[in-house]
Amino acid sequence: MNSSQLFGITTLSYLFSSIFYAALLIFKSKKAGRLGFWSAVFGVLVQTAALGLRWYESYQIGIGHAPLTNMYESLVFFAWCTTLFYIYIECRYKASVVGAFVMPFAVAAMAYASFASRINQEISPLVPALQSNWLLAHVITCFIGYGAFAVAGGLGIMYLIKARSGSNPPGSVAGSLPELRVIDDLTHKTIIFGFMWLSAGIITGAVWANEAWGTYWSWDPKETWSIITWFIYALTLHARFTRGWSGKRIAWLAILGFISVFFTYFGVNFLLAGLHSYGSS
Amino acid sequence: MSTKKKNPVWTFFASVKLALFLLFVLAATSIIGTIIQQNQPFSTYVHEYGQKTAELFQKLELTDMYNSWWFLSLLGIFSINLIVCSLERIPNVIRIVKKDNLAIDPARLAKMGLKKTVSLASSPDEAVLTVDNFLTSKGWKADRREKKGGTLLYAEKGAWTRFGVYIVHLSILVILLGAVIGSPTFAKKVLHKPKFAFKGSIMIPESRQTDYIYSLPGGEKIDLGFAVRCNFFTIEYYSNGMPKTYLSKVSVLENGKPVVLDNGTTEWDLKVNRPLTYRGITFYQSSYQPYSDFLTILKKKETDQKETKIISGGHQIKTGFANISFGILNQEVRGEAVQRIKIWFGGDDAAPAIFWVNNGQKAIIKRPSGEYELIVKQLYATGLQVTKDPGVWFVYIGCGMMLLGLYVAFFMSHRKIYCFVSPGKSQGCTVLFAGSAHKNKLGFEKVFFRLVNEFESGNS
Numbered sequence: 001m002n003s004s005q006l007f008g009i010t011t012l013s014y015l016f017s018s019i020f021y022a023a024l025l026i027f028k029s030k031k032a033g034r035l036g037f038w039s040a041v042f043g044v045l046v047q048t049a050a051l052g053l054r055w056y057e058s059y060q061i062g063i064g065h066a067p068l069t070n071m072y073e074s075l076v077f078f079a080w081c082t083t084l085f086y087i088y089i090e091c092r093y094k095a096s097v098v099g100a101f102v103m104p105f106a107v108a109a110m111a112y113a114s115f116a117s118r119i120n121q122e123i124s125p126l127v128p129a130l131q132s133n134w135l136l137a138h139v140i141t142c143f144i145g146y147g148a149f150a151v152a153g154g155l156g157i158m159y160l161i162k163a164r165s166g167s168n169p170p171g172s173v174a175g176s177l178p179e180l181r182v183i184d185d186l187t188h189k190t191i192i193f194g195f196m197w198l199s200a201g202i203i204t205g206a207v208w209a210n211e212a213w214g215t216y217w218s219w220d221p222k223e224t225w226s227i228i229t230w231f232i233y234a235l236t237l238h239a240r241f242t243r244g245w246s247g248k249r250i251a252w253l254a255i256l257g258f259i260s261v262f263f264t265y266f267g268v269n270f271l272l273a274g275l276h277s278y279g280s281s
Numbered sequence: 282m283s284t285k286k287k288n289p290v291w292t293f294f295a296s297v298k299l300a301l302f303l304l305f306v307l308a309a310t311s312i313i314g315t316i317i318q319q320n321q322p323f324s325t326y327v328h329e330y331g332q333k334t335a336e337l338f339q340k341l342e343l344t345d346m347y348n349s350w351w352f353l354s355l356l357g358i359f360s361i362n363l364i365v366c367s368l369e370r371i372p373n374v375i376r377i378v379k380k381d382n383l384a385i386d387p388a389r390l391a392k393m394g395l396k397k398t399v400s401l402a403s404s405p406d407e408a409v410l411t412v413d414n415f416l417t418s419k420g421w422k423a424d425r426r427e428k429k430g431g432t433l434l435y436a437e438k439g440a441w442t443r444f445g446v447y448i449v450h451l452s453i454l455v456i457l458l459g460a461v462i463g464s465p466t467f468a469k470k471v472l473h474k475p476k477f478a479f480k481g482s483i484m485i486p487e488s489r490q491t492d493y494i495y496s497l498p499g500g501e502k503i504d505l506g507f508a509v510r511c512n513f514f515t516i517e518y519y520s521n522g523m524p525k526t527y528l529s530k531v532s533v534l535e536n537g538k539p540v541v542l543d544n545g546t547t548e549w550d551l552k553v554n555r556p557l558t559y560r561g562i563t564f565y566q567s568s569y570q571p572y573s574d575f576l577t578i579l580k581k582k583e584t585d586q587k588e589t590k591i592i593s594g595g596h597q598i599k600t601g602f603a604n605i606s607f608g609i610l611n612q613e614v615r616g617e618a619v620q621r622i623k624i625w626f627g628g629d630d631a632a633p634a635i636f637w638v639n640n641g642q643k644a645i646i647k648r649p650s651g652e653y654e655l656i657v658k659q660l661y662a663t664g665l666q667v668t669k670d671p672g673v674w675f676v677y678i679g680c681g682m683m684l685l686g687l688y689v690a691f692f693m694s695h696r697k698i699y700c701f702v703s704p705g706k707s708q709g710c711t712v713l714f715a716g717s718a719h720k721n722k723l724g725f726e727k728v729f730f731r732l733v734n735e736f737e738s739g740n741s
Contacts, residue, residue: 063519125519128527128553128566192691199687203680212554214480214565214668216676217460219347221315231308235301242297272315 003057004121006050007076011110013043014083018107021099028176033096037087040103044083051080054123063125068139071269072121075113077139078265079106081147089151093186095178101154134208142201142226146261148194149233153258155187159251184246187254195233202226221272225264232257294365303359310355314346320498348466360457367450374447378440378695383426383433387701390715394722395729397714399737405431405710408702412712415736421698431703442693443719448686452679459675465496479503479669482567485511486662487576488589490534494667505562505667508534512548514569514661515641527566528552529663533559551665561669568664571617575609576660582652591660597625603650604629609657613637619659626655694720698729712736 020036023029054067067073086102089095113119126135162177177183205223210216217223236253239245245253293299317338318325326335326344342349390396401408409425409432416423421436461467468477481494481503490510493502513530529551532539539547542557549557556565574593580586581602588601597608611623619640627633630649638644641658701713714733718725 125521125523125525128524132554196684196687196691200684203684206680207677210673211556212565213567214556214563214666214670216673219314219319224311224315224347228308228311231304231311235304235308238297238304239301243301268315 001053003050003054006046006053007110007114010043010047010050010079011107011114013039013046014079014103014107014110017043017099018103021097021103025097025100025176033099036099036103037090037096040083040087040099040106043106044080044087047076047080047083051076058123061123063123065126066136067123068135069126069130070120070124072113072119074139074143074265075109075119077143078146078150079109079113081143082106082109082150083147085144085147085151089186089190093182095182095186097177098151098155098158098186101158102151105150105154129212132208132211134204134211138201138204138208141197141204145194145197145201146265148190148197149229149254149258149261152187152190152194152254153261155183155190156251156254156258159183159187160248160255163248163251180247184250187250188240188246191233191236191254191257195230195237198226198230198233202230221268222264225260225268229257229260229264232260291365294362295369296362297366300359300362300366303355303362307355307359310346310352313343317343317346319347320345356457360454363450363453367447371444371447374443378443382435382437382697382699383424385433385699387428387431387433387703387713390699390701390713393699393715393717395714395716395726397730397733397737399712399714399733399740400705400709401712401740402709405702405704408710408712409434411740412700412702412736415739416698416700419732419735421732423698423700428701431701434700434702435697437695437697439693440695442689443695445686445689445691445693449683449690450686452682452686455679455682456676457679459672459677459679461672462675463670463672475501476503476669478671479667481667482664483509483667484568484570484662484664485509485531486572486591487511487514487660488591494665507540507560508537509564509665510534510539511663514663516569526552527569529566529665531557531564531663533557551663561671563668563670565666565668566663567666570662570664571619572660572662574660575619575622576658577607578654578656579605579607580654582654584651602653605648605650605653607655610635622657624655624657626653692721694718694725696725696728698732 017036017039020032020039023032024036051067054073055065058064058067068077082102083106086099086106089098113121158177159180162180162183165175178186202223205226206216209218209223232253236245236250236257239253240250321344323335323339323344326338329335330338338344342351346352401411403411412434413423413425416434416436421438423434423436425432425434427433463478465475465479468479469475475496479496481496483491483494485491488511490508492506492508493504495501496503510532511529512532513528515526515528516524517526517528519525530548531551532547532549533542534540540559541547542549542559551557551564551566553566556563558564574591577590577592579588579590579600579602586602590598590600592598592609594609594612597606599606605626605628607624607626609622610625612619613621621637621639623635623637624644625633625635626646628648628650634646636644638655638657641656644655644657646653646655696718697716699713699715701715702710703713704710714729714736716725716729
């Protein structure tokens with residue numbers, strides 16, 4: 001058994017989890033909801049083992065670093081953070097339909113990491129710029145934030161679907177969604193959590209950049225997009241706290257925010273040039 | 282809201298709508314600089330976008346937009362907005378924090394979100410003491426006041442957490458202040474002291490030293506006030522050919538003498554992620570340059586005498602050791618990197634020797650006049666990025682404040698507990714507990730009822 005096989009099992013578990021959650025959403029089968037939850041839990045456990053194993057494997061081939069250093073590893077870690085954060089949300093707030101809107105993100109990340117031809121799955125050694133203790137702190141803080149924002153984006157979509165269906169006739173898909181008030185509150189809490197970690201991610205990145213290059217901020221595209229994302233969520237929070245925005249407008253901002261996160265994480269690497277080129281293959 | 286300052290400028294900057302608008306504009310305009318490559322030569326823009334568009338870019342300063350007058354003005358307005366908005370609201374927060382909560386009419390407690398009544402058999406006076414002791418033992422230090430119909434106790438926690446959001450606002454200002462203090466432009470144009478804060482770079486060949494650097498951008502010469510010498514430079518590779526380490530061994534010299542650095546020696550292993558800071562100036566490993574010349578170190582074992590020289594291929598030099606001379610006949614090169622070197626080593630004491638040696642590897646030569654160690658390696662220059670940023674600590678402190686402030690603002694709250702002790706209808710007394718929190722109400726609800734239930738089970 002090697003880590004790639006375990007990541008394969010993880011991808012399948014997340015896929016099943018998404019399907020079960022979809023079944024919960026469409027057929028309102030409580031059983032499907034439980035199955036979706038346990039598939040996600042199983043997947044995250046297998047993935048945790050796989051991450052540990054990949055770390056161990058890197059030592060075995062004499063490289064020895066945490067599995068957080070290229071696009072493949074970051075996608076896998078993103079899926080892990082998103083799922084873990086979702087499981088926490090489900091346990092805490094008992095809103096299991098949310099899984100139908102969040103787990104597909106985890107599946108997409110895992111599947112893209114495994115099957116896209118431009119993604120290199122090999123464990124490769126660290127170039128000098130990445131040999132720093134800040135690597136772990138920076139990547140982990142950023143990705144906890146990304147995971148939370150993925151969940152918030154999923155909640156935003158869910159809110160809009162529910163709001164559009166209006167009176168929710170019993171038996172409709174929207175009828176099985178939580179109340180608008182609940183989704184709205186969850187979205188807000190998730191954004192707050194993500195904002196905290198995004199801020200920490202930007203800060204650890206700045207400190208690290210100063211250690212390695214002598215500039216804590218150089219407006220390279222990745223940095224700039226992270227601050228754009230930060231502005232969007234800061235705007236969202238202020239609109240809510242001071243202008244009382246809620247509901248649809250916050251849902252749209254949660255989706256817009258996640259698009260910005262997606263671009264920060266993904267688009268920048270493939271579409272724009274910059275210092276963060278490590279993650280592009 | 283304050284009534285005394287009603288001038289229109291103040292009102293404009295005190296608006297949250299302006300803050301939302303600025304956040305949006307900052308986010309939207311920042312995108313431009315990620316699409317148009319920044320700080321390229323004008324010809325690049327002409328080539329890519331055509332003459333007219335390139336000129337427009339230059340007019341709007343889009344080619345260096347994050348330093349443009351309009352982007353910096355946006356940040357300036359944003360800062361003023363932040364300050365005015367905070368100043369406008371802080372007095373109100375102070376009023377809430379300082380509020381005399383015991384002045385409340387006890388009748389209003391019954392209308393609070395969290396409340397519970399507990400009946401006690403003891404007299405009201407005893408009950409007040411019991412409640413007070415109980416609250417104190419749980420970390421809620423209460424004040425009390427006699428009211429009509431009973432005694433009111435009040436305790437609170439985390440009143441200061443209402444300032445959390447202003448810690449965040451202040452942190453942004455501290456970060457921006459740090460950015461200004463550390464800005465080379467500010468040092469040059471406002472302070473007229475270019476040595477106060479600068480960024481620059483320098484190439485130092487092995488065995489050479491420099492006491493100046495060139496500023497970036499601009500290329501002006503800046504004196505360091507001390508010298509930096511590169512003793513040695515090397516690149517280590519992984520087995521798959523990827524670079525593993527760029528290493529420069531450097532020394533700092535004051536008046537020509539090497540000084541002891543932070544690691545306790547006179548030589549620092551400068552690597553990426555391991556810069557050297559000396560007198561507020563920091564040196565970073567950033568590039569390198571291979572030469573066609575060679576660095577040679579010749580040592581006589583018996584006397585430990587050492588001689589370092591730079592020679593070019595095909596040349597021969599006389600050394601300081603009696604009649605010994607050597608030269609480089611040939612070299613084997615892969616790409617830009619020399620692999621092996623063919624050396625001629627001779628003197629009066631014996632016939633000359635000709636041999637190959639790997640780049641940088643020690644060769645031992647035994648001659649009648651003694652035993653010699655010779656290292657010949659391709660000469661490299663190390664490229665260092667040099668920074669003096671006296672504002673960086675403001676930035677770091679600001680970052681710390683921001684994380685602390687965010688935590689306080691989002692996850693801590695101002696919690697209040699009221700207790701009204703009044704005589705019972707026939708005997709004993711009733712204690713009305715009420716509470717509120719300005720955030721995380723659900724969390725406080727649990728704490729509140731756990732507390733009251735514990736009181737009830739312990740006293741009835």
